[in-house]
Amino acid sequence: MSNPNQTIPGQYRGNFLREVEANVEEGEWVKMCMQCGVCAGSCPLGPYWDYPPQQIFMMIRAGKREEVLSSTSMWMCTSCYNCMVRCPRELPITHIMHGLATYAKRIGKAPQTPITPRFAQKFWDNLTVTGRVNELKLGLALYFINGIGEGIQTAMKMQDIGLGMLKTKRMSPFEILGGHGIKDKAGFRAMLKKAEEIELAKIAKNQVAGV
Amino acid sequence: MTAVIATNQTILVVGGGISGITAALEAAECGKQVVLIEKNPSLGGRVSQLYKYFPKLCFPTCGLEINLRRIKANRNIHLLTQAEVEQVSGVPGDLSVTIRLRPRYVTEACTACGDCAKAVIAEFDDEFNYGRKRRKGAYLPFNLAYPQRYVMDARMIGTDDAKAAQAACKANAIDLDMQEEVITLKVGAVIWATGWKPYDAAKIQPYGYDRFQNVITSVEFERMLDPFGPTNGQIRRPSDGAVPKNVAFIQCAGSRDRNHLQHCSRVCCMATLKQTTYVREQLGDAARSSVYYIDIRAIDRIDDFHRRVKEDANVTFIKSKVASITKDGATGDVFLHGNDLEKPGVGSDMRYKNRHDLVVLAVGMEPSVSAAWLPTNPHGFLEGNPSTGIFGAGVSSEALDVNRAVQNATAAALRAIQVVNRVAGVEG
Numbered sequence A: 001m002s003n004p005n006q007t008i009p010g011q012y013r014g015n016f017l018r019e020v021e022a023n024v025e026e027g028e029w030v031k032m033c034m035q036c037g038v039c040a041g042s043c044p045l046g047p048y049w050d051y052p053p054q055q056i057f058m059m060i061r062a063g064k065r066e067e068v069l070s071s072t073s074m075w076m077c078t079s080c081y082n083c084m085v086r087c088p089r090e091l092p093i094t095h096i097m098h099g100l101a102t103y104a105k106r107i108g109k110a111p112q113t114p115i116t117p118r119f120a121q122k123f124w125d126n127l128t129v130t131g132r133v134n135e136l137k138l139g140l141a142l143y144f145i146n147g148i149g150e151g152i153q154t155a156m157k158m159q160d161i162g163l164g165m166l167k168t169k170r171m172s173p174f175e176i177l178g179g180h181g182i183k184d185k186a187g188f189r190a191m192l193k194k195a196e197e198i199e200l201a202k203i204a205k206n207q208v209a210g211v
Numbered sequence B: 001m002t003a004v005i006a007t008n009q010t011i012l013v014v015g016g017g018i019s020g021i022t023a024a025l026e027a028a029e030c031g032k033q034v035v036l037i038e039k040n041p042s043l044g045g046r047v048s049q050l051y052k053y054f055p056k057l058c059f060p061t062c063g064l065e066i067n068l069r070r071i072k073a074n075r076n077i078h079l080l081t082q083a084e085v086e087q088v089s090g091v092p093g094d095l096s097v098t099i100r101l102r103p104r105y106v107t108e109a110c111t112a113c114g115d116c117a118k119a120v121i122a123e124f125d126d127e128f129n130y131g132r133k134r135r136k137g138a139y140l141p142f143n144l145a146y147p148q149r150y151v152m153d154a155r156m157i158g159t160d161d162a163k164a165a166q167a168a169c170k171a172n173a174i175d176l177d178m179q180e181e182v183i184t185l186k187v188g189a190v191i192w193a194t195g196w197k198p199y200d201a202a203k204i205q206p207y208g209y210d211r212f213q214n215v216i217t218s219v220e221f222e223r224m225l226d227p228f229g230p231t232n233g234q235i236r237r238p239s240d241g242a243v244p245k246n247v248a249f250i251q252c253a254g255s256r257d258r259n260h261l262q263h264c265s266r267v268c269c270m271a272t273l274k275q276t277t278y279v280r281e282q283l284g285d286a287a288r289s290s291v292y293y294i295d296i297r298a299i300d301r302i303d304d305f306h307r308r309v310k311e312d313a314n315v316t317f318i319k320s321k322v323a324s325i326t327k328d329g330a331t332g333d334v335f336l337h338g339n340d341l342e343k344p345g346v347g348s349d350m351r352y353k354n355r356h357d358l359v360v361l362a363v364g365m366e367p368s369v370s371a372a373w374l375p376t377n378p379h380g381f382l383e384g385n386p387s388t389g390i391f392g393a394g395v396s397s398e399a400l401d402v403n404r405a406v407q408n409a410t411a412a413a414l415r416a417i418q419v420v421n422r423v424a425g426v427e428g
Helices: A004-011 A016-023 A027-032 A038-042 A053-061 A065-069 A082-086 A093-106 A116-130 A135-143 A148-157 A159-167 A173-177 A185-209 B018-029 B045-049 B060-073 B115-119 B160-168 B218-224 B268-286 B300-311 B402-424
Strands: B010-014 B033-037 B077-080 B083-091 B094-101 B123-125 B134-136 B181-187 B189-192 B196-198 B215-217 B246-253 B288-293 B315-319 B324-327 B334-339 B351-356 B358-363 B365-367 B390-392
Touching: A004 A016, A016 A027, A016 A053, A016 A065, A016 A093, A016 A185, A027 A053, A027 A093, A038 A053, A038 A082, A038 B334, A053 A065, A053 A093, A065 A093, A082 A093, A093 A116, A116 A135, A116 A185, A135 A148, A135 A173, A148 A159, B010 B018, B010 B181, B010 B402, B018 B033, B018 B045, B018 B060, B018 B077, B018 B189, B018 B402, B033 B083, B045 B060, B045 B218, B094 B189, B115 B160, B189 B402, B215 B218, B218 B268, B218 B358, B246 B268, B246 B351, B268 B288, B268 B300, B268 B358, B300 B315, B390 B402
Parallel strands: B010 B033, B010 B189, B033 B077, B189 B390, B215 B358, B246 B288, B246 B358, B288 B315
Antiparallel strands: B083 B094, B094 B181, B123 B134, B196 B365, B324 B334, B334 B351
């Protein structure tokens, strides 16, 4: 497959709003934003976003494809839903942010910092092995996400908490050997495969339509 | 007690605010018989509760007085107060209306001397001042009330207080045995002018109207300016009665919001601009006003007013729908939180936390069309349908300012006149 970032904008004749509407979950809501800014003001992480939600929506309409897709903003969302309950037009803002993040990652635009996109991938890889999250492995994966030096440092810093969790049986050291999982792993994998097929079919359909 | 002669050539006007008064007068001055009914003990409606009108900044009492004189002078209008429609049935030109009349306990012999009020001890929240003031159990709704007759609060009936009022009345005008009545009128057409009520600000949870004393509504602010209002015409903040120095006005408080009223209430922007002139007029350079808005909708001619207010260096406009209000416990001040959309930069540059000592919520207009059998649109406004013989007038049909409500009511009067003219056979 050729580089999607060269082919996709052409499909939408450079109209980024249409690209978002076609490819981003709940993207068809973006045009409904009336720029009141209540989402931005309600976001507990608002001061840390490069572009608050209402600005992201305006940038989508203004065709700022690069800036939006490579932005760290939607990766800052903690899914607190404050914006969504206050939005006077009932835009599913939280879902749009996740949709934008997913789309940016899919076409290779997700930023390397913050670590949220990388951690999300690690979470997924961890979860899909046994159908249950292996917290020990996931925790270690997070510690070492930026390399071995920082990993050891973090692990040392957290050792009291780790030992406490072991003592109170909140974490089992044997999880490192593979860990617990669900009974029907084959069924679980089949389900994920089916979901992936559906998702890929949706993407292929969008590409054929190329509206 | 109530002998009202009505025929199928009579027009019933429901609601005695500016729209109902206008519709009644226009029809009556065309020679039609009109029955005007009002839920409250006095005519006047929301307009009587305003300090000034925009854009000319004249006093509504002036126009109201002219209209009341027109009503007094017109023999075609029959007025019923404390009356509410229960049901309307029939077809245009032959309608039957059931009306419930609540007793006033004061007869037409009342001279409005006020002796009964002096004799009474019981006090209640004053509806005219949105509960920001107390009034006696025997009371005149407001100074310009029409009919100019006292009212006995129904909650007082059966007490010694009521008997004391009766004993104090030199005109012998208090009748404590008055009963509720239900009457049925035959009319040709109905003009529905039941108006609006301010949106319940407590429902806008993040603004804390129900938690913070110094967060008030625009209609309450309007009452504050009345020399007979809760603060005798002085702009004061409720928590400690101090003179505010830094007033915030929040636009679209409950309007243009799918969680509250979906429609734009149209008057709130102009009402806020007008209220900044109150602050300027009374407090001069000692106080600042800040207007938090989505966009200022000062429509057509009145945009001049908007421009004039913008020239005032003491008025700041901040393009932002305020996200939430928190309290500064020690001072009674509040903080407004949000993002200023016109600030350049990234998220942290736009974010504000502004201290204010008084916040005025420009609350929306919620239509007062409560009867379930009336046809309404999804926003709760009366849906015009000529086949019912019921015509909406004023804010019961859409969000309007006074000027447009009067135009709208005149149009409704004309539609009703056409119906009764058809009945009389003078119009095809």
